[in-house]
Amino acid sequence: MSNVNKMKIEFDSRSCNEGFARVAVAAFLTQLDPTLEEVSDVKTAVSEAVTNCIIHGYENEVHKIILECRIECNEIEIVIMDTGRGIENIEQAMEPLFTTKPELDRSGMGFAFMEAFMDQVKVTSKMGEGTSIYMKKIIGMDSTLTETGKEE
Amino acid sequence: MNELFEVTGQVLTVSVPAELDHHNAEKIRTGADQIIERRLISKLVFDFEKTNFMDSSGIGAIMGRYKNIRLMGGTVIAVNANQRVRKILTLSGIYKLIEIYDGLPHEKNHI
Numbered sequence: 001m002s003n004v005n006k007m008k009i010e011f012d013s014r015s016c017n018e019g020f021a022r023v024a025v026a027a028f029l030t031q032l033d034p035t036l037e038e039v040s041d042v043k044t045a046v047s048e049a050v051t052n053c054i055i056h057g058y059e060n061e062v063h064k065i066i067l068e069c070r071i072e073c074n075e076i077e078i079v080i081m082d083t084g085r086g087i088e089n090i091e092q093a094m095e096p097l098f099t100t101k102p103e104l105d106r107s108g109m110g111f112a113f114m115e116a117f118m119d120q121v122k123v124t125s126k127m128g129e130g131t132s133i134y135m136k137k138i139i140g141m142d143s144t145l146t147e148t149g150k151e152e
Numbered sequence: 153m154n155e156l157f158e159v160t161g162q163v164l165t166v167s168v169p170a171e172l173d174h175h176n177a178e179k180i181r182t183g184a185d186q187i188i189e190r191r192l193i194s195k196l197v198f199d200f201e202k203t204n205f206m207d208s209s210g211i212g213a214i215m216g217r218y219k220n221i222r223l224m225g226g227t228v229i230a231v232n233a234n235q236r237v238r239k240i241l242t243l244s245g246i247y248k249l250i251e252i253y254d255g256l257p258h259e260k261n262h263i
Contacts, residue, residue, distance in 0.1 A: 015175035022205075040205070040236050047207040051174040105181060105216035109208035109244050116243055 005031065005071045013054045013065050013082065021067055021080075022046040028069050029076055032139040041117035042076065042137060048110040049080040049133045055101065057084030057131055074140045083130035090123050157183055162194040168203045172210035181213050185220060194226045201232040211244040218249055231256050 007028050011017045022043040029042055046067075053065045068079040087093045093100075094115075099108035114121045118135040125131040156179065158165045164187055169176050187193065196217055200206075218228045228250045230241060238254075241247050251257070 015173075015178070018173050018175050019171060043205065044207050044240070047173050047205075047209075051207070051209055055174065105177070105209075105212040107208045107212035107215055107244065109211055113208050113240075113243065 003072060006069065008066065008068045010064050010066050012062050013058045013084075014062060015051075015054055017065070018047055018050050018054070021050045021065070025067070025069055025078060028071070029139070032071060032074060032076065034139045038137070038139055042078070045114045045117045045121075045135055045137075046078065046080065048114050049078075049135070052110055052133070053080065053082035053084065053131070055104065055106070056087070057082035059085065075136060075138050078135045079132060080135075081130065081132040085131075086127040086129055087123070087125040087131055088127060090125055094123065156180065157187055159187060159191060159193070162192055163197060164188065164191075164193045164195070165197040165199055168198055168200050168206075168210075170202050171205040172203055172213070173205070173207050174209035177209045177213035181216060184217050188217070188220055188224075193221065194224075196221050196226060196228045198228070198230045199232055200230060200234065200237045203237055204234065206237055206240045208244070211240065211246055214246060214250070218246075229253065229257065 009024060011020065025046045026039050026043050029039060034042070050065060050067070054060065063082070063084065066081045070077045092098055094111040096112040097108040099106040111121070114133070114135060118137045120136040122134040123131065156167055156169070158167070164184065166180055166184055168180070184196070188196070198214060214228070221228060230250055230252045232255060233241060233252055238252060241252055
């Protein structure tokens with residue numbers, strides 16, 4: 001018997017949907033009985049990824065963002081996709097404090113937060129075709145072990 | 153707008169909303185900068201009393217205001233930060249630039 005549960009939503013890349021996206025994922029996550037800390041961690045990571053789609057992927061034009069979640073056992077996997085600009089240099093983009101848009105008050109901490117709050121983050125991107133962020137978190141782990149941030 | 157910003161003397165207090173993400177950060181950014189440009193502000197206080205969510209866009213908004221006010225010799229502090237907000241502030245490294253208080257700093261208890 002499979003315990004897999006999936007959901008998929010598609011929404012416009014408007015900043016007002018950042019709150020919608022993270023709350024939708026948080027609601028889906030409740031079935032794993034997460035701690036408040038775990039819910040906040042996932043919400044922050046989703047918010048970062050969706051904000052990246054809006055500001056960097058689509059550069060504030062309105063297009064579609066696709067969000068998929070998959071729950072199995074005590075794991076949640078989240079994929080957030082845009083079909084926008086793409087990332088030129090993924091390694092550089094993931095460096096803490098690196099940003100291509102300092103004039104817009106971007107802190108350059110988006111990927112660092114995703115990595116700090118999730119157990120795994122993978123980025124795939126192609127210039128002109130879009131970016132896909134895959135994140136995974138195990139719910140119910142002793143969070144004190146990872147509380148200070150990145151494990152690696 | 154008035155409820156977000158309050159000026160007392162040279163102190164500008166920003167009542168940060170419940171959620172400080174990219175969407176809400178825009179309002180704070182433009183509103184605070186307008187006040188900082190027009191009035192003599194030497195201290196910027198971010199009040200997180202109502203805040204239960206913040207991401208890196210919030211950090212960007214604080215950093216940007218910090219840069220602006222530092223140019224004029226001013227300071228920035230964060231007050232009433234709950235555990236979650238503190239965690240985000242700590243992770244970002246911004247605590248090295250601004251002072252963070254769980255409640256209010258002692259000398260400001262009159263608010």
